[in-house]
Amino acid sequence: MTDVSLGPDCSSWNDSPLLAMLLFNKGNETSVSVKHHTPLTFGLTVEYGLTPSLSLESGLTYSRLTSDVREGGDKYYYTGEQKLHYIGIPLNLKYTVLSWKALDLYASAGVRVQKCVSGEVDKRYVIEDVMKSTETERLHVKPLQWSLSGAVGVQWNISRFLGLYAEPGVGYWFDDGSSLQTIYKEKPLNFNLNIGLRLNVGR
Template identity: 40%
Template sequence: MIRQITSVSVVSESPAIAEAEHVLSKPELEKESEAVSKEVPVKTQKSKSSDVGPEPEHKKALSKEVVDQNKKNRKKKSEGWSFGVGGGSGKTVSGMNMFSNDDMCNSPGDMQPPFENPDDPDEKPDNPEVESSATLLSTRAEQRLPQMRNASYEYVHRMPLSVGFSVKKNITGRFGLESGLTYTFLYSDIKQSGTKGYIGDQRIHYLGIPLKANGTVYRKGIFSMYLSGGFLAEYCVSAKRRIIHEITKPEMNRWQFSVNAAIGAEVKLIHPLSLYLEPGVGYYFDTGDDMPTIRNERPWMFGLQLGLRLSY
């Protein structure tokens, strides 16, 4: 009996133990599966973030390089310098025809000898065989110098000529300041009222310092257009007036001030060389004296400048 009970108990316990083990193992398996399921999304998210992560960093690196390059380009433009040399001429605005007879020098064949008047018998030589007509005319002119000092004169002004050197500092890509040094030559023929021949001339030399602002309004390829305007201060370094053989230095205000504006066109030939053309207009303020110059008589002047420019 004892053996049978023992055997039965053993037999009955073995399935219970197995079932208990099965019951206990199932929750553990579920927990493990849940843990695995939780770990898998995390791993996939990490993998996705790891896969996606470098791309934004790569884009940021590229954008930073572009921004740095743009800053360098802007800085280069803002620190750019331009050096130019050019020259030109001007004409009063009241007479835009630059080839009018009043402003063109006569050829040597058109020049009349001073004080030659066919109606005056004193102007003709008494003895051509002894004294040439040229010598006699010169002698007569020297004798009449005192009379000429009290006579009225007429001035025929020629087109002013100017050349200059300019330096431009680019503040931004489209705006800059310009200065430099200019030389201007004013020439006028003198004749006595009522006569046709010229009896002398007047020569005035100016050195000036301009201060202008330039703004680019159009740019495409090698071509660009800009507006320019500013102020010019000039000083007369030499002024001489010649009447026959007498040379004098006229009294005048040495300073000349003016304002000007121009529209320019520039074409790049080969880096860093470019060609520019500047038509413009200027107004010359009254010097406060009676010096007969084209600027005092006609303050509005139209000018045309042509030159070369080096840009760095």
């Protein structure tokens, strides 16, 4: 490690905040904590009817994962927010259990693949309870994120081609093999509730 001379104005803290934090914490106990928030997901789903009861659906999803991070000691540390943006393609098989007037009760199961298209951590470096420097670290995640899902739902068919649905379900996310800490790794099995519009074709 290159030695850094810290002047009274801590100018080198601004020049190299991470290196300065490591020097300040030399010989002291440090820790890393990460608090993940519930992912936010939007999507467009298209359903293709294979039979009156069975259909195949796919589309495009966008997911935003945020986490609060803290690393360092008691007096010298950084805090920040990690933000990850994923684009995904789901493929589900949907079976309609019951239809009554404009309402459908159904079950579905499938797989989804996601790609992290961008990510960053906004860091705030603190020395003796005073914020000294800020920086943004870009994150690059190459592996794909795979997951399995199952759900039951109810859909109100606004028209023959468009439906409004509410869909509680469960998902399991596989480890993508990267070193990045996400809610997918901390809690691979998660319950969720999806609400949205579904475009129906092939009926």
